[in-house]
Amino acid sequence: MLFNSIDFAVFLPIVFILYWFVFKTLRSQNVLLIVASYVFYAWWDWRFLGLIVASTLIDYCIGLAIDKEERKTSKKLLLTLSVSLNLGILGFFKYYNFFIDNFNEAFMLFGRVLDLNYLNIILPVGISFYTFQTMSYSIDIYREKIKPTTNLIAFASFVCFFPQLVAGPIERASSFLPQVQKRRIFDYSKATDGLKQILWGLFKKMVIADNCAVFVNDIFENYGTYSGSTLVFGAFLFTIQIYCDFSGYSDIAIGVSRLFGFNLKKNFAFPYFSRNIAEFWRRWHISLTTWFKDYFYIPIGGSRGSKWIQLRNTFAIFLVIGLWHGAHWKFVVYGFINALHFVPYIIRGKNTKYTTLIANNRYLPNAKEFFGMFHTFLFLVFARIFFRADSLTIAIDYLNTIFSSSLFTLPRFPNMSEALVLLILIASFFIVEWFGRDKEHALEQLFSKSKRLYRVAFYYAIVVLIFYFNGEEQQFIYFQF
Amino acid sequence: MKKFITQTIAFLVPLLIIVAVLEATIRHIPNDYRFKNTQIQLDKESIKTIILGSSHSMYGFNPDYFSDKAYNLGHVSQTIDLDYYLLKKYIEELPQLETVVLRLSYTTLHEQIETGLESWRLKDYNLYYDLHISNKLKYKSEVLSVKLKNNVARIKDYYLDNTNMITVENTGWASFDEPHANKSIDVLGPIAAKRHTADDDALVIENINHLENIVKLCNEKGIALLLITLPAHQSYVAHLDQYQLELVISSGEKMKSKYDNCIYLNLLEDPNFNDADFYDADHPNANGAKKLSILVDDLISKPLN
Structure with a gap:
């Protein structure tokens, strides 16, 4: 369902009235949000609802398991499982044909014909957003920044909350889950x-x-x-x-x-x-850039270390951000030229000016x-x-x-x-x-x-x-x- | 909460009233869809041929040159799914119907109105042909489906400038005001060909089903169906995608060989049509329509096959 459609203009007041006037308890309001969110998503294509449910269940269970596990290696293994599954879903739907294409091309360069088959895959709307949201939940539990929730309804509401389900902002469990678990009071x-x-x-x-x-x-x-x-x-x-x-x-x-x-x-x-460009990227698609900063840029070293390390990390984050936008070299180039524009600012130490x-x-x-x-x-x-x-x-x-x-x-x-x-x-x-x-x-x-x-x-x-x-x-x- | 609800309603009520008034005002304006629906009802006892299709049909077949009573039910951007729904409606209402003429254009198998930029026209079929094609609320309303800017222009044209809003003749045929478009046909050809070439085959299977349903429906009622690929200018034909074109032609041939009531005529590169017969690269002008209509009339006057 599009926000700019008549369907949504009818859907929103109905959910609003049910939410504040009919379903008055916290639990029933959260259930209503899940149902409304699934209807909102199914309006586009109901077949991909299963992916959201799967992503929800995977990280709900893994989140609890990471917290329960005491050994560091087991925690790490569980986190790897969560990240692999989420990136696996994303990779299959978003990047499968891109990689096949590039494998075929690469083998052609060496005179070999690989001829791997393409798949007719539809990219599920919002997949890049909700998988990042669920992944950050598991990572934050692993890093002991948050405790997992035992409330599956609250967690499902966090994953599928319809206003931000298909195009963000990408929410963090640390700020959104407490809101889901606390009774909301209408504020004029x-x-x-x-x-x-x-x-x-x-x-x-x-x-x-x-x-x-x-x-x-x-x-x-x-x-x-x-x-x-x-x-x-x-x-x-x-x-x-x-x-x-x-x-x-x-x-x-x-x-x-x-x-x-x-x-x-x-x-x-x-x-x-x-x-300047550095300020621009602090103000543009903030929920995505901060996500990559917290879960990618800082873990690979961030702005610590020499200028060369900073430059390497800047190029790395921009190439990944570029690729996040789609399975196409043009997005990689888009990321690359943004990183290139950063270079003089990093060298002169003016990227945080x-x-x-x-x-x-x-x-x-x-x-x-x-x-x-x-x-x-x-x-x-x-x-x-x-x-x-x-x-x-x-x-x-x-x-x-x-x-x-x-x-x-x-x-x-x-x-x-x-x-x-x-x-x-x-x-x-x-x-x-x-x-x-x-x-x-x-x-x-x-x-x-x-x-x-x-x-x-x-x-x-x-x-x-x-x-x-x-x-x-x-x-x-x-x-x- | 009470204050919020009251204020929101107070804000929305004047808007809703304006929308309702506008809706009534616009629906009162005559349009080609309501006009054709009314006209065909007037002649329903005598119509022997109906013509279906997009602007190619609407401008391309002039019923005045048909020996028997014919009616042109073509509309701009009318896709094959709509042709099928229109046929289903009128096949029951026209007791003398003997022949259906349907354009099978380069775009026919690759487009449906609901997925294209002209999807707003769906409201015309819902409102004025009473076809109930789409359940979307916006296609049940003039105000919700068309820009206010365009609706204001329509209101001005009709109520203030007394413009005639009907662009078709009583027979349903329409002709361009000028014999040729402003730009040279050689320039328009490649542009139109590019615009008409589809990115994928997503709608092909569904559209072939619609085509076959049309043939079957005619077959069941003992009605002849003439599928026709209209002539087009060389500058257009030269830039068509061969795969997409072949798909259209082979579908026409397949229907012809599979069903006795169906004939297929491919006039895309017919040498009888020259520069003087085209308005632009893919639409006949009045002269071209005359030639084409006489040719088709000659064909349907003879027994099929």
Whole structure:
């Protein structure tokens, strides 16, 4: 079920009413959340529910066993089993054909024909998210950071909680399980703030991202027929699209969770207001980057040791993050060029330079901050060509066309007037985000001190814009990961 | 909680009222779907041929050139699943029906409206043909399935500018206002071919089933079925994927050999059609439609096989 569908608009109030008015005990509310989450998931494809159930049972049992076991080697063995099973499921569904393809190619290089068969595998929605969530549970128990829960219903609710099941934020048991196991009390301000965040998420997705998609799809599919300047425009719009699509999803997920009394991790902290690439990655898809930091980067040494070790580890984490996005070399290259951009900052020790809010207590950034933001954004526009193009070859072709003489012509494509309207919407969107950059989400405090009439009029205006510009229901980009 | 519920309802009620008013206003606007449904009912006692298919059929077959009473039930982006549901509905309502003409295009086996960008058109079949194809709530409503921007434009066109919203003739046929599209056909051909080439075969089996169901249904009722691959411009044909094309042609041939009531005609590269017969690379203009309709009429006037 998509958040931006009519189905969800019917589903959400039904679950909300049942949750607060019918199922009033903690246990029954958690059971309702599991049932609702399974229905939510089955709306896409019921056949893959078994995988979620399997992943839940595996880590529930292994978590208890790790805690019970006293010998370190047995604990380690159990953890290896959990990680292997989770990565095994993920690897089979997500990377099987990728590896077969590369094995076949590699053997061809040595003059041997291996000819391993491909499988017609459907990638289950959300698999990269919930397997990471269950895996971190077992790892945290092994590291004795948390105690396992004996309550299977609570654990299942943690794994399948519908707002974040298919595209995150990737939650940690340490912060989410206590919320599942504690009675929730309805909080008016939390719920209204949740609604505001949902509204903003829908605006980002349906008005900005889906309308960018129309141009992006056309330009990337027919890149051979467009000028270099038009291709830059396409890449620019994709950079906006992917942010509004994914952070829009996260906003809706967090907002919906707040309606049910839960707090989810912040997943995006206005990343396009970052002054360098390091700051960007601290603000982009936070739940994933912190996951890799805690369970991959730090265990391999993190930023301890020499510059060379730091560089090695930085490249390692970015290559893995790239590959997490999909079984394709283009994602590996995307990770690699991000890591490459990190190099000067690590060498100069400036990768942790910006940890405070940009233009703090000021309306506008200073020249240095502005240049930093512009430079980071421009880098992302070009890097994301690898992310969006259908293949590595197409990405390189796309870049070749950009750097031709046609780069210095005016962009031209059908529906120029619609593009102009879209640019105005994007500019307005960034203004709202800029003034809310120190908050949890852009609408949190906007008009909070104004008269109720103005506030309500503003919300109605957003609703009208959503209805006015919404197109065909577009799947969220991160569903494919 | 009470305050939250009250305020949420208070916020939503005006919106719901506006949506309801808009819905009623838009449904009142005439459209091709309701028009065709009404027209075919008026002539149902005399119609001997119906034409099904997408824009290729809608623009390609002009019933005025058919010897017997014919009706064009083609619509833009109408896929074979919808052809089947329309046939099921009308085959019972047309007592004189003798022939069904169905386009078998390059895209026919690889597309279904619900999975494509034109899925919003499903509401037209639900609302105006009363076909109950999709259970999705959005396809039961004009407001929920179409951008407000487009709906506002429709309201303006009809209520303020008095624009005629019906784009088809009384026979269901439609023609382009201009004989040719703005761009050169040579440029449009490769673009259309690329757009029509599918990424995978996910829908092929299901669509072949729909095709066979159409043939069987006609067979059971003793109705002749003419499957036809329409002529297209060379710039389009040259860029088609041979595997996808072969699949379409072989499916047509297979139906022809398997069922007595079915004939298959492949006019894709017919030399009788030239540049002057096309609006764009894959749609006949009025001239092409005339040629094609006379050709088909000649064929269905004779006994099959």
